Amino acid sequence: VEIEWEIINHRKIKIIINRTKNVISKSKLAHWAINHYIGCTHACLYCYAKYMCKIKPYGRWGSWVEIKINAPIYLKNRILPGIGALSSIVSDPYQPIEKRYELTRRVLEALDKRNTFWILTKSDLVLRDMDLLKEYRNVEVGITLNSFEKRIKKIFEPYAPDYEKRINTLQELRRNGIKNFCFISPIIPELTDVESLILETKDFVDGYWFEFLNLKGAGKRFREVLSRISYRSMEKLKSGSLLRKEIEDIVKKYGIRCEGIILHQ
Numbered sequence: 001v002e003i004e005w006e007i008i009n010h011r012k013i014k015i016i017i018n019r020t021k022n023v024i025s026k027s028k029l030a031h032w033a034i035n036h037y038i039g040c041t042h043a044c045l046y047c048y049a050k051y052m053c054k055i056k057p058y059g060r061w062g063s064w065v066e067i068k069i070n071a072p073i074y075l076k077n078r079i080l081p082g083i084g085a086l087s088s089i090v091s092d093p094y095q096p097i098e099k100r101y102e103l104t105r106r107v108l109e110a111l112d113k114r115n116t117f118w119i120l121t122k123s124d125l126v127l128r129d130m131d132l133l134k135e136y137r138n139v140e141v142g143i144t145l146n147s148f149e150k151r152i153k154k155i156f157e158p159y160a161p162d163y164e165k166r167i168n169t170l171q172e173l174r175r176n177g178i179k180n181f182c183f184i185s186p187i188i189p190e191l192t193d194v195e196s197l198i199l200e201t202k203d204f205v206d207g208y209w210f211e212f213l214n215l216k217g218a219g220k221r222f223r224e225v226l227s228r229i230s231y232r233s234m235e236k237l238k239s240g241s242l243l244r245k246e247i248e249d250i251v252k253k254y255g256i257r258c259e260g261i262i263l264h265q
């Protein structure tokens with residue numbers, strides 16, 4: 001393991017360069033996941049992956065990234081069974097460090113192009129790899145989207161690309177014939193306007209996932225901040241079946257394709 005330091009978004013970030021063979025993991029969301037990065041400098045306040053700081057004691061969530069630098073070597077020409085996820089839960093595959101290391105790009109280059117998987121990101125950097133995405137027949141790219149107003153976004157997702165960039169990314173994916181989906185998450189009643197997101201995106205999005213905030217996974221600090229911003233949001237998040245019904249009604253109203261509604265109660 002080697003340690004380097006990078007300045008990302010005016011912050012000093014610890015980079016842990018690991019040469020492990022261990023790049024394919026189990027996932028609750030797919031048959032397999034390739035986690036070539038662990039850690040994410042988007043540093044979302046609600047991120048459910050911050051539990052990783054207990055396993056990897058490198059510092060606060062968002063202040064470090066572990067890079068499995070040899071991942072492309074171990075993935076060369078591999079065909080993996082079922083449907084997978086390229087980086088999931090523990091990182092964003094197109095976080096800023098990807099600009100320098102191009103590890104996600106090299107993983108896409110290495111894998112057999114017959115694999116079926118999805119990529120979920122908040123970043124327009126995924127557009128850089130359009131040439132490779134086009135070589136796969138069964139890849140879908142999802143963009144996480146929310147309608148947080150600027151002041152809230154600054155607190156919840158301080159270093160993630162802004163809303164306009166994410167919308168533009170969905171449009172570009174569509175223009176280039178790459179199947180896309182919108183991951184509306186984390187839905188926080190009072191703060192997320194699901195209907196307006198659908199109205200704005202339905203003409204260029206293939207499908208939608210809806211995920212309500214996982215209050216437990218978001219952690220104590222986030223719960224404290226949210227209760228200061230909007231106590232009603234906390235209360236509403238506990239009314240599970242009503243929340244599902246609201247989404248089902250919107251899906252019906254606009255005739256969009258719903259891939260799933262995730263509630264964490």
Ligand code: SF4
Nearest residue numbers: 040042043044047091
């Ligand atoms: S972009 Fe995703 S993985 Fe990265 S900090 Fe935000 S929620 Fe966590």
